[in-house]
Amino acid sequence: MRALGLVVAAGIFRSADSSRTEYALGEIAVRPKGIGGDCAREVCALGVTDVSKPRLVPDAKAELVLAALRPSEYTAALIQVLQAKSATVRGGKVLEIGSGSGVVLAALGELGAASLCGIDIEEDAVTSGMLLLAELGHGETAELYLGDMWLPVAGRRFDLIVANLPHFPMERSDVPGRLPSWSAGGSNGRVLLDPFLEGLDAHLAADGRAIITHNAFVDLDCSRELLARHGLALSMALTTLVYIPDDKLSRMTASVLAAQDGRTIHRYGPYAFGEMHIVEIARHGAVS
Numbered sequence: 001m002r003a004l005g006l007v008v009a010a011g012i013f014r015s016a017d018s019s020r021t022e023y024a025l026g027e028i029a030v031r032p033k034g035i036g037g038d039c040a041r042e043v044c045a046l047g048v049t050d051v052s053k054p055r056l057v058p059d060a061k062a063e064l065v066l067a068a069l070r071p072s073e074y075t076a077a078l079i080q081v082l083q084a085k086s087a088t089v090r091g092g093k094v095l096e097i098g099s100g101s102g103v104v105l106a107a108l109g110e111l112g113a114a115s116l117c118g119i120d121i122e123e124d125a126v127t128s129g130m131l132l133l134a135e136l137g138h139g140e141t142a143e144l145y146l147g148d149m150w151l152p153v154a155g156r157r158f159d160l161i162v163a164n165l166p167h168f169p170m171e172r173s174d175v176p177g178r179l180p181s182w183s184a185g186g187s188n189g190r191v192l193l194d195p196f197l198e199g200l201d202a203h204l205a206a207d208g209r210a211i212i213t214h215n216a217f218v219d220l221d222c223s224r225e226l227l228a229r230h231g232l233a234l235s236m237a238l239t240t241l242v243y244i245p246d247d248k249l250s251r252m253t254a255s256v257l258a259a260q261d262g263r264t265i266h267r268y269g270p271y272a273f274g275e276m277h278i279v280e281i282a283r284h285g286a287v288s
Contacts, residue, residue: 073242074213079107081237081278086111092159102129109138116142150199161210167193170251187253189218201230209282216264216275238278
């Protein structure tokens, strides 16, 4: 399939009126970026063109998409750590796996990243993320890919890699107001986390590092051991509590809940909170 074919397949259509600065979700003017000739559907990049500051029209579909992609406490904690480590961001080539709404990439752009690259498996995330970055003036330095984990950036290395992956121990299910992939990390929470960690070494620059969210109830020691096999180590940048709503707690793998209740999951009457870390990953001897 040619790159332009993806634009149509994704439900994104070029507007005939290039003077417009407002677009409904199905009217976003886009072009394939950095890809020539034939390419697999999941590896094509989309970039906004024709407008200097495109904005989403607040129509019904756009509102649903933006609500489904809304940032969480995990997002806020990740951005907080990135702000505290702005020297790590400034001037670097950065990648986000699971870019979602694009807000973390936007924060990285504001912190002075030289280039922004994002990957997500959700078409709506790629679309709204590119719009947000273009609106904030980062369109020329950003590339967003519709793809699976590391595939779109095979052979490339980055100074900083960030991720807030779905890694809650639950299977995919229909959660009202959320995309099917939201939070779903499989029965042990590691279905995406493990391949992410295994691919880090091949995509980090020589002195590069990763900063990611990591639930405390998803076996931090397992992550340490996996990273060590690839010459990497992790350190804690932040530990906080995040609220676990009932519709999420009820979907949690029963064995994980039983093992972690009272340890990394804390209940106060009808309210539950889970411990969550922001961890920094680098090659042995380089972690702060």
